[in-house]
Amino acid sequence: MWGNSKEFSLSVSKKGKLLFGKRQTDTHNENIPKENPHNRKKNYIISEDKPFPVLTDMGIFTKEGKIAAPMYDKFRQINRFVEIVDDAVKNRKDTDGPLRVMDFGCGKSYLTFVLYHYFTEIKGIETEMLGIDLKADVIEKCSAAAEKYGYKGLRFEAGDIGGVSMNGKLDIAVTLHACDTATDQALFNAVMRGAEMIFSVPCCQHELNGQMKTDDLSLLTRYGIIKERAAALMTDAIRADLLECCGYKTQLLEFIDFEHTPKNILIRAVKRENPLKNRKMYLDEAERAMKEFSFDPTLYRLLKEAGKLPV
Secondary structure, three states: OEOOOEEEEEEEOOOOOEEEEEEEOOOOOOOOOOOOHHHOOOOOOOOOOOOOHHHHHOOOEOOOOOEOHHHHHHHHHHHHHHHHHHHHHOOOOOOOOOEEEEEEOOOOOHHHHHHHHHHHHHOOOOEEEEEEEOOHHHHHHHHHHHHHOOOOOEEEEEOOHHHOOOOOOOOEEEEEEEOOOHHHHHHHHHHHOOOOEEEEEEOOOOHHHHHOOOOOOOHHHHOHHHHHHHHHHHHHHHHHHHHHHOOEEEEEEEOOOOOOOOOOEEEEEEEOOOOHHHHHHHHHHHHHHHHHHOOOOHHHHHHHHOOOOOO
């Protein structure tokens, strides 16, 4: 055993006598067990150590400022999303006017509030942010919370993703767990609004699973669970290629550990100059996969009808 400056020992002699000893030790003794680095507290961008009243009201933090046990996975997901956003915007240069951000399908707006807090309080960036969702009652509560906490640059609007009233240049588009083709609608609207950066974590993906047919690669469609996972992965791969066609450098990143949620892919797309031949290459790649598996993705149809795909 060790104390701060003493070493204690307990042993048994050959005659069965219990022996106890102690000696002075160097406080820097290398034999003293060190803290396991895996037990150290993770340094989250959004931390328990700093008051965040909105998340307390939403039930993510307790009144004592600790993470509520049932909400721990949600807390980790939000922080991971912010980490990925932070990595993309940390080198952003100041421009004229505020940062304009739109959250498509914001729901209860855990992420919306956290991102607004991150941009304005942590990064010190003037921000205009809009959250949109179909549920009017949820939007009413979110609007009341934004007003309560004096978030003047944050507003909410009830309605369809394609019918929002935020006009002009869009810097960042985000979507967290928009179900099935709602993710495609969000990505399409982000492209049409010229978003500089897109961050999207898809949710359930049924569209291509229902369409998936192939003669040459029937191994991928014979078993239900394999077909479901293959279709989900190909959904996001095609989305990534289509964003490349529209002039974005696109990455598919692990959003959160698979053990916490199977919805663990994040699409990060950043606008860039992309030669026409490269854009056509990505389109050809996507169309070959679509032909092989009889896919007709919503995002492809929307972009094609809008004339956004290279010809």
